[in-house]
Amino acid sequence: MNDAAPPALPTDASPRPVPAPQGLAPGVVANWLDWAAAELAAHSDSARADAETLLAELLGSARAQLRLRHDEALEAATVLRFASWIERRRNGEPVAYIVGRQGFWTLDLVIDTAVLIPRPDTETLVEWALSLLPAGTSGRVLDLGTGSGAIALAVASERPAASVLATDVSDAALDVARENARRHGIVSVHFRSGAWLAALSPDDGPFDLMVSNPPYIAEGDAHLAALRYEPRLALTSGIDGLDAIREIVREAQAHLKAGGWLLLEHGHDQGAAVRALLESAGFTAVETRKDFGSNDRVTGGRKP
Numbered sequence: 001m002n003d004a005a006p007p008a009l010p011t012d013a014s015p016r017p018v019p020a021p022q023g024l025a026p027g028v029v030a031n032w033l034d035w036a037a038a039e040l041a042a043h044s045d046s047a048r049a050d051a052e053t054l055l056a057e058l059l060g061s062a063r064a065q066l067r068l069r070h071d072e073a074l075e076a077a078t079v080l081r082f083a084s085w086i087e088r089r090r091n092g093e094p095v096a097y098i099v100g101r102q103g104f105w106t107l108d109l110v111i112d113t114a115v116l117i118p119r120p121d122t123e124t125l126v127e128w129a130l131s132l133l134p135a136g137t138s139g140r141v142l143d144l145g146t147g148s149g150a151i152a153l154a155v156a157s158e159r160p161a162a163s164v165l166a167t168d169v170s171d172a173a174l175d176v177a178r179e180n181a182r183r184h185g186i187v188s189v190h191f192r193s194g195a196w197l198a199a200l201s202p203d204d205g206p207f208d209l210m211v212s213n214p215p216y217i218a219e220g221d222a223h224l225a226a227l228r229y230e231p232r233l234a235l236t237s238g239i240d241g242l243d244a245i246r247e248i249v250r251e252a253q254a255h256l257k258a259g260g261w262l263l264l265e266h267g268h269d270q271g272a273a274v275r276a277l278l279e280s281a282g283f284t285a286v287e288t289r290k291d292f293g294s295n296d297r298v299t300g301g302r303k304p
């Protein structure tokens with residue numbers, strides 16, 4: 001615990017005045033944000049932003065609008081919920097799981113702990129994919145390991161005439177992805193349960209474009225502790241993290257059209273290894289692109 005004087009929390013959900021930190025007006029938004037940011041300071045690099053995101057969600061407000069509501073008193077029920085969310089965040093749970101959603105590309109996606117939290121770096125893959133799909137294309141796209149549906153739905157939202165197949169070995173993840181498609185009214189994505197390319201039926205494909213953000217962290221990697229809320233299935237893949245990528249590269253050409261592309265997200269230090277895998281499988285025009293942090297992030301190649 002830190003030393004910030006915590007506002008007294010109500011013990012039930014009945015609306016009543018909530019005492020605030022000393023010297024401040026009772027229980028207004030600004031006070032609770034200060035309290036929460038102090039609570040989170042030792043647990044998050046983005047304590048203030050986390051507090052604002054969580055409270056904005058509870059108030060049904062955009063985070064940017066919260067500033068206009070600083071003098072608003074909070075109801076006891078909201079305070080109780082806010083305090084329990086701050087406690088979850090103090091324990092290391094990501095904000096996205098607490099609020100149950102995450103923005104990706106232009107989409108607001110619902111998520112739960114069955115799926116990886118979509119990352120901004122994966123938008124590098126979406127940008128590259130869209131550059132390979134002319135506007136109005138009716139081409140076929142395959143997203144392997146779709147999780148929340150992030151990549152498949154982002155591509156489908158920009159190329160509505162394309163036919164997108166999204167697979168995952170996790171049925172719980174596919175439920176989340178289907179819900180996201182439904183919420184966004186996207187009907188051009190179909191979902192299939194199964195392991196990598198074994199999920200495909202004989203009449204699926206051949207594809208113009210195959211994309212995947214597979215698990216790529218090595219078993220035992222030190223970063224896994226910080227990712228403990230996310231499904232292990234979405235994170236690790238063998239002792240060097242490359243098992244899934246090896247399998248996808250090995251099987252991909254049988255399901256790609258001539259001239260079709262395979263794009264794979266990977267770890268910042270795996271670019272050379274993934275390029276070598278693609279080249280030895282016979283892909284041409286192999287190159288690696290960088291994410292927003294200038295790290296190697298996506299490697300792709302073309303079937304001759």
Ligand SMILES: C[S@@+](CC[C@H](N)C(=O)[O-])C[C@H]1O[C@@H](n2cnc3c(N)ncnc32)[C@H](O)[C@@H]1O
Nearest residue numbers: 118145146147168169170195196213214215234
């Ligand atoms: C890193 S997550 C990516 C999720 C999503 N595509 C994204 O970018 O946010 C990897 C996904 O691959 C799925 N996965 C793991 N093993 C798989 C397998 N053998 N076959 C198909 N999907 C698999 C996981 O369930 C998880 O949803």
